[in-house]
Amino acid sequence: MRKLNQAETLALWEKGYNQHALDKGVLAVATAFPEQRDAVADWPLGRRNRALSELHASMFGARLNGWTQCRQCSAQLEFQLDLISLLKTADDPGEERIAVGGRRLRLPTSRDLAAIANDPAHAIEQLLDRCADQGEGGKWTEEEIEEVEERFAAADPLAEILLHFDCPDCGASFDESLELAAFLWAELETRAMRTLRDVHVLAAAYGWSEGEILSLTPARRQMYVEMVRA
Numbered sequence: 440m441r442k443l444n445q446a447e448t449l450a451l452w453e454k455g456y457n458q459h460a461l462d463k464g465v466l467a468v469a470t471a472f473p474e475q476r477d478a479v480a481d482w483p484l485g486r487r488n489r490a491l492s493e494l495h496a497s498m499f500g501a502r503l504n505g506w507t508q509c510r511q512c513s514a515q516l517e518f519q520l521d522l523i524s525l526l527k528t529a530d531d532p533g534e535e536r537i538a539v540g541g542r543r544l545r546l547p548t549s550r551d552l553a554a555i556a557n558d559p560a561h562a563i564e565q566l567l568d569r570c571a572d573q574g575e576g577g578k579w580t581e582e583e584i585e586e587v588e589e590r591f592a593a594a595d596p597l598a599e600i601l602l603h604f605d606c607p608d609c610g611a612s613f614d615e616s617l618e619l620a621a622f623l624w625a626e627l628e629t630r631a632m633r634t635l636r637d638v639h640v641l642a643a644a645y646g647w648s649e650g651e652i653l654s655l656t657p658a659r660r661q662m663y664v665e666m667v668r669a
Contacts, residue, residue: 440471440472440490440493440494440497441470441471441472441473442497443470443471443498444653445634445653445657446650446653447470448498448627448630448631448634449631449634449635449653451466451467451470451627452627452628452630452631453631454466455467455624459553459556460618460620460621460624461549461552461553461556461620462553463620463624464487464491464549464619464620464623464624465479465480465487465549467491467494467620467623467624467627468487468490468491468494471490471494471497472490479549480548480549480550480553481548481549481550482548482549483535483546483547483548483595483598484546484547484548484549484552484595484597484598484599485529485546485595485596485597485598486597487548487549488597488598488600488619489526489597491619491620491623492522492523492525492526492619493522493526494623495522495619495622495623495626496522496523498623498626498627498630499623499626499630501521501522501523502519502520502521502522503519503520503521503522503622504517504518504519505517505518505520505622506518507602507604507615509604509606509608509609509611509613510611510613511606511609511611511613512606512608512609512611514606514607514608514609516604516606518602518604520602520617525597525600526597528596529596529597530596534594535594535595537587537590537591537594539583539586539587539590540583540586542571542572542575543571543572543575544567544570544571544572544575544587545570546570546591546594546595546598547566547569547570547591547598551566551569551570552566554569555569563584564579564584567579567584567587599616600616600617600619601614601615601616601617602614602615602616602617634653637652637660637661637664638652638653640664640667640668641660641663641664641667644663644667645663
């Protein structure tokens with residue numbers, strides 16, 4: 440994995456600014472793993488989430504802080520997650536295919552999720568048809584769908600990361616899926632906007648170009664910004 444410098448981080452944010460959340464996740468991983476750039480969209484989701492976790496740990500630290508709302512009373516619930524500990528709990532999928540009811544399916548990918556994103560009412564059936572071997576799609580019973588979901592989760596445990604919450608206000612208990620790409624991108628955007636503000640301040644004060652400002656170390660740039668604002 441490449442460690443992105445300030446200019447590369449800003450370029451990544453700009454390139455993904457108007458992209459769909461799924462595409463932003465793929466773009467971030469492809470930028471950090473350039474040798475796999477053309478293959479990331481076809482990785483099993485667990486492998487993508489592992490790479491997103493590693494990238495977050497590299498850029499922003501291993502601890503992920505967030506919050507959600509209670510589904511029953513809307514109270515704000517905060518959470519912390521150690522991404523390194525998370526990665527230790529699940530291995531990458533060894534066998535990337537499963538068999539259910541005589542049909543074989545590969546594990547879902549980011550490309551699959553993007554293809555079904557605009558039809559949520561039929562998303563699961565479309566996903567299974569995309570993942571099934573050629574000629575083995577078609578009608579799926581509820582029992583088959585449930586079994587496929589269980590087999591997918593067992594084969595690729597990082598594909599969907601579920602967080603459990605117990606609301607202290609109303610006592611409700613529920614699980615919620617963690618969208619790693621969204622968390623990574625939110626922090627990436629915060630850093631990009633802070634960097635752009637620094638560039639604006641220093642360019643106005645000293646007439647330096649963006650390239651000259653970004654070539655400064657973060658500590659030195661921050662010192663210059665503080666002196667300008669003093």
